[in-house]
Amino acid sequence: MGRKFFVGGNWKCNGTTGEVKKIVNTLNEGQAPSQDVVEVVISPPFVFLPLVKESLRPDFHVAAQNCWVKKGGAFTGEVSAEMLVNLGIPWVVLGHSERRLLLNESNEFVGDKVAYALSQGLKVIACVGETLEQREAGSTMDVVAAQTNAIAERVSNWNDVVLAYEPVWAIGTGKVATPAQAQEVHSELRKWLGKNVNPEVATSTRIIYGGSVNGANCKELAAQPDVDGFLVGGASLKPEFIDIIKSAEVKKNA
Numbered sequence: 001m002g003r004k005f006f007v008g009g010n011w012k013c014n015g016t017t018g019e020v021k022k023i024v025n026t027l028n029e030g031q032a033p034s035q036d037v038v039e040v041v042i043s044p045p046f047v048f049l050p051l052v053k054e055s056l057r058p059d060f061h062v063a064a065q066n067c068w069v070k071k072g073g074a075f076t077g078e079v080s081a082e083m084l085v086n087l088g089i090p091w092v093v094l095g096h097s098e099r100r101l102l103l104n105e106s107n108e109f110v111g112d113k114v115a116y117a118l119s120q121g122l123k124v125i126a127c128v129g130e131t132l133e134q135r136e137a138g139s140t141m142d143v144v145a146a147q148t149n150a151i152a153e154r155v156s157n158w159n160d161v162v163l164a165y166e167p168v169w170a171i172g173t174g175k176v177a178t179p180a181q182a183q184e185v186h187s188e189l190r191k192w193l194g195k196n197v198n199p200e201v202a203t204s205t206r207i208i209y210g211g212s213v214n215g216a217n218c219k220e221l222a223a224q225p226d227v228d229g230f231l232v233g234g235a236s237l238k239p240e241f242i243d244i245i246k247s248a249e250v251k252k253n254a
């Protein structure tokens with residue numbers, strides 16, 4: 001079985017109740033390929049998770065944007081993996097660069113979070129990616145390998161992990177990685193998984209790309225052999241998100 005195309009919409013810290021209802025309506029009315037072809041996961045801020053979960057079409061799923069590193073308790077302001085499970089939220093995004101960089105989440109902390117979330121039965125979109133400085137210094141692979149390694153050291157079952165390669169310089173900048181740049185890192189990451197985890201995990205794990213993906217550039221990126229989908233920020237708040245979901249057809253026809 002091939003890797004099913006995966007499209008995540010990361011709304012980040014955006015939206016009012018009215019805006020959320022409008023986006024959900026647009027998504028519900030959009031024509032998307034069937035669930036056999038594409039897995040769609042929408043990630044609103046915590047406070048909107050119940051509303052989105054209740055009102056979203058049943059073939060799309062929801063994700064939280066973060067969760068606490070261990071069992072809940074006296075951790076003011078945090079949301080635990082158990083709470084997400086209790087609410088029927090199947091997915092969580094962990095290790096997003098905005099959290100790594102702005103909130104100083106280390107590779108080890110992200111690895112611990114991924115392991116704990118999986119242990120509670122959540123599925124995880126784990127994000128890795130280099131800064132512009134790191135890319136220019138030629139250390140892209142070292143950086144993403146170290147980020148992935150911190151996860152691999154703590155996780156034995158990769159069935160419920162989607163790896164998102166999100167170069168920091170491409171996030172929210174309008175400066176998308178070229179299809180060749182994305183393919184190069186995805187293919188290296190897959191080789192890394194083959195060598196450091198095992199060949200089966202390398203073949204089956206979906207590696208998705210994030211960073212200024214939009215309706216115009218998604219098809220060419222989707223056509224790359226090691227690009228298994230997208231994690232979309234800004235464009236996931238717009239009707240063109242449906243076009244990005246449809247780019248799954250590129251794979252089906254490949």
Ligand SMILES: O=C(CO)COP(=O)(O)O
Pocket residue numbers: 010096166170171172173174210211212213231232233234235
């Ligand atoms: O960070 C991202 C998704 O997690 C990408 O954001 P943009 O699509 O806005 O560049």
